[in-house]
Amino acid sequence: MPRTTSRSDIEASTELHKRIAHLEQRIAELEALQEVALVFSSELRLDRLLALILSSAVDVMKANAGSLLLHDEATNELVFQVVQGGGGKALRQKRIRSDEGIAGWVFSKRHPVIVHDTSADPRHLTRIDESLRFHTAAMVAAPLLYKNKPIGVIEVINKKSGEQFTERDQDLLMAFAAQAAVVIENARLYQQVVTERDRLLIVEEQVRRELARELHDGPAQLLSAMTMGLRFLRQVITRQPDRIETEISELERLATQALRQVRNLLFDLRPVALETQGLRAALEIYVERLRESDNVQLHLDVRDLKTRWTPKVEAALFSIIQEAVGNAKKHAQPKNIWITAQRQGEKMILRVRDDGRGFDLAQVENSYAQQGSLGLLNMKERAEIAHAKLEIASQPGKGTTVTLSVPMQPTRA
Ligand SMILES: Nc1ncnc2c1ncn2[C@@H]1O[C@H](COP(=O)(O)OP(=O)(O)O)[C@@H](O)[C@H]1O
Numbered sequence: 001m002p003r004t005t006s007r008s009d010i011e012a013s014t015e016l017h018k019r020i021a022h023l024e025q026r027i028a029e030l031e032a033l034q035e036v037a038l039v040f041s042s043e044l045r046l047d048r049l050l051a052l053i054l055s056s057a058v059d060v061m062k063a064n065a066g067s068l069l070l071h072d073e074a075t076n077e078l079v080f081q082v083v084q085g086g087g088g089k090a091l092r093q094k095r096i097r098s099d100e101g102i103a104g105w106v107f108s109k110r111h112p113v114i115v116h117d118t119s120a121d122p123r124h125l126t127r128i129d130e131s132l133r134f135h136t137a138a139m140v141a142a143p144l145l146y147k148n149k150p151i152g153v154i155e156v157i158n159k160k161s162g163e164q165f166t167e168r169d170q171d172l173l174m175a176f177a178a179q180a181a182v183v184i185e186n187a188r189l190y191q192q193v194v195t196e197r198d199r200l201l202i203v204e205e206q207v208r209r210e211l212a213r214e215l216h217d218g219p220a221q222l223l224s225a226m227t228m229g230l231r232f233l234r235q236v237i238t239r240q241p242d243r244i245e246t247e248i249s250e251l252e253r254l255a256t257q258a259l260r261q262v263r264n265l266l267f268d269l270r271p272v273a274l275e276t277q278g279l280r281a282a283l284e285i286y287v288e289r290l291r292e293s294d295n296v297q298l299h300l301d302v303r304d305l306k307t308r309w310t311p312k313v314e315a316a317l318f319s320i321i322q323e324a325v326g327n328a329k330k331h332a333q334p335k336n337i338w339i340t341a342q343r344q345g346e347k348m349i350l351r352v353r354d355d356g357r358g359f360d361l362a363q364v365e366n367s368y369a370q371q372g373s374l375g376l377l378n379m380k381e382r383a384e385i386a387h388a389k390l391e392i393a394s395q396p397g398k399g400t401t402v403t404l405s406v407p408m409q410p411t412r413a
């Protein structure tokens with residue numbers, strides 16, 4: 001057999017083997033992608049899902065490490081949510097500006113990138129490698145795009161084989177990222193619903209507890225005093241008839257007080273006037289009732305309030321004012337509370353101001369999680385329902401002003 005034939009045969013067969021291996025690899029990648037899509041969509045817990053997405057990406061791309069960052073809209077930062085290999089745990093929850101580093105570039109340009117040698121790339125954040133004593137050599141990164149909006153970045157680092165990342169790797173990661181973004185958004189929505197449900201349960205519990213306390217401290221006490229009074233009256237009737245008149249007057253006073261408290265509670269629970277006569281009437285009745293039972297000076301000026309909003313909006317506005325007044329009474333020890341409504345162009349400005357002790361809003365907001373009180377949070381949410389802008393201004397020693405700016409629309413005749 002001539003040697004030349006044999007060599008070209010071998011070459012052809014090697015070439016064939018290479019192509020088969022290549023195709024096999026490609027099929028494996030696509031299979032992984034498909035499998036991953038299935039698993040992804042069945043996982044609704046966000047943290048688990050993110051870990052799953054990243055580990056699948058690192059596996060399929062035969063890489064050493066990787067990280068997944070999500071955008072925090074509140075601070076416009078990218079947060080390392082999951083980190084695999086490499087920097088490991090130390091990197092978790094680290095934050096970078098959303099235009100900083102290679103991840104920031106990918107995020108803000110919404111474009112994938114292959115970097116063969118990160119140390120030579122001016123975008124690379126060496127401070128992160130340094131802080132972790134991990135050397136990122138090569139990287140491929142893709143934006144997580146949901147409906148064309150970037151929500152994060154996925155990065156895969158250093159191939160196990162030491163080879164370079166290729167265009168194909170980049171395409172694969174993009175396909176991965178596209179699927180990941182959708183399931184991440186789904187999981188987030190799901191989590192929002194769960195959080196909202198839990199919050200509602202807590203609010204309900206709080207309302208019940210407060211109601212129980214008020215019933216206990218108010219009408220229940222009065223009724224118990226009345227029971228005692230009646231018992232006493234029974235004795236007095238025969239023994240000291242001259243005291244009957246005073247005892248009955250006292251009982252009457254207690255009964256009137258109990259009735260007023262129960263009516264106030266009913267009003268707090270569901271101000272009927274709000275639905276039938278609107279916000280202005282409801283506020284007038286509300287203030288009237290408060291005046292009877294409190295010694296703080298209440299000033300009401302709602303002459304401008306002629307608009308009617310939808311019942312939902314009016315209920316939201318009323319309960320914000322209720323909470324603001326309640327807070328002033330409960331926390332501020334004010335001499336005066338002013339409730340005002342002023343029309344300003346197409347806006348209604350509703351204001352609750354007190355001249356009490358004021359507070360440090362930032363501090364309260366920072367410790368909200370531990371505090372377990374939900375008043376301010378509820379105010380914010382109700383303001384959203386009413387499409388109103390809510391501002392709380394307060395300084396220790398300087399009183400508090402809660403301002404609501406409500407669009408006149410949508411109105412109701
Ligand atoms: N008008 C106010 N004057 C003084 N402090 C206030 C006032 N409103 C709110 N605060 C402070 O903010 C905190 C949070 O208020 P809120 O969320 O309504 O909770 P809660 O009323 O249940 O304590 C209060 O505990 C109080 O310290």
Ligand SMILES: [Mg+2]
Nearest residue numbers: 326327375376
């Ligand atoms: Mg409160």
